[in-house]
Amino acid sequence: SAVISQKPSRDICQRGTSLTIQCQVDSQVTMMFWYRQQPGQSLTLIATANQGSEATYESGFVIDKFPISRPNLTFSTLTVSNMSPEDSSIYLCSVVEGTGELFFGEGSRLTVL
Amino acid sequence: KQEVTQIPAALSVPEGENLVLNCSFTDSAIYNLQWFRQDPGKGLTSLLLIQSSQREQTSGRLNASLDKSSGRSTLYIAASQPGDSATYLCAVKDTGFQKLVFGTGTRLLVSP
Numbered sequence: 001s002a003v004i005s006q007k008p009s010r011d012i013c014q015r016g017t018s019l020t021i022q023c024q025v026d027s028q029v030t031m032m033f034w035y036r037q038q039p040g041q042s043l044t045l046i047a048t049a050n051q052g053s054e055a056t057y058e059s060g061f062v063i064d065k066f067p068i069s070r071p072n073l074t075f076s077t078l079t080v081s082n083m084s085p086e087d088s089s090i091y092l093c094s095v096v097e098g099t100g101e102l103f104f105g106e107g108s109r110l111t112v113l
Numbered sequence: 114k115q116e117v118t119q120i121p122a123a124l125s126v127p128e129g130e131n132l133v134l135n136c137s138f139t140d141s142a143i144y145n146l147q148w149f150r151q152d153p154g155k156g157l158t159s160l161l162l163i164q165s166s167q168r169e170q171t172s173g174r175l176n177a178s179l180d181k182s183s184g185r186s187t188l189y190i191a192a193s194q195p196g197d198s199a200t201y202l203c204a205v206k207d208t209g210f211q212k213l214v215f216g217t218g219t220r221l222l223v224s225p
Contacts, residue, residue, distance in 0.1 A: 001159070006156075041217075042202065042215040042216060042217045042218060043157075043202075043204075043215045045212060045213070090154070090156075092156055092157070094157075099162065100144065100145050100162065100164070100206065101147065101159055101162045102147060102159065102204070102213060103159055104149075104156040104157040104158075104159075105156050106155055106156040107154075107155060107156040109154055
């Protein structure tokens with residue numbers, strides 16, 4: 001199975017600032033996804049990171065707030081812009097392997113003060 | 114719209130017990146169903162993947178079953194251990210949208 005590394009693992013940020021989360025996979029994958037897990041909640045898909053083109057965002061998520069880059073088949077970044085306390089969540093990168101099985105990184109725990 | 118429900122929301126058992134976690138989904142047109150484990154503040158670990166054509170999958174002390182017609186899956190954990198304490202999530206991928214819809218999870222505590 002793919003090994004997925006996320007940085008940072010956790011951070012505490014001030015309101016109004018932006019944070020970029022990195023996701024590195026140890027093999028080339030076609031599909032990469034970014035999820036958000038708010039405190040006490042289940043996972044919500046933010047967007048599908050497409051290599052070489054703009055990300056595909058889910059309803060309720062917009063590029064200005066969550067810009068995503070996918071420069072190659074092993075790396076992606078998610079930026080959380082102009083943060084507010086409501087953005088405090090765990091952000092998770094995931095990939096799909098050929099069997100259809102989904103694998104996740106360890107997550108990036110963000111606290112906004 | 115697919116909805117996934119997990120019952121119970123929380124479960125506390127003594128070590129050594131066999132237990133069953135339940136997952137139900139509203140639309141039976143699924144591509145696959147996956148069970149995950151999540152430790153507090155961490156990412157998700159894939160436990161078992163069941164394709165729509167399969168009825169069950171086994172890994173060690175874990176067995177997951179799938180009944181598409183009734184919209185149900187169960188995760189059976191044999192001889193539970195304190196290290197099994199975690200939140201267990203099921204997720205369903207629809208055939209149409211190919212996106213995973215997650216349940217709200219069952220928080221399991223196994224006491225020594």
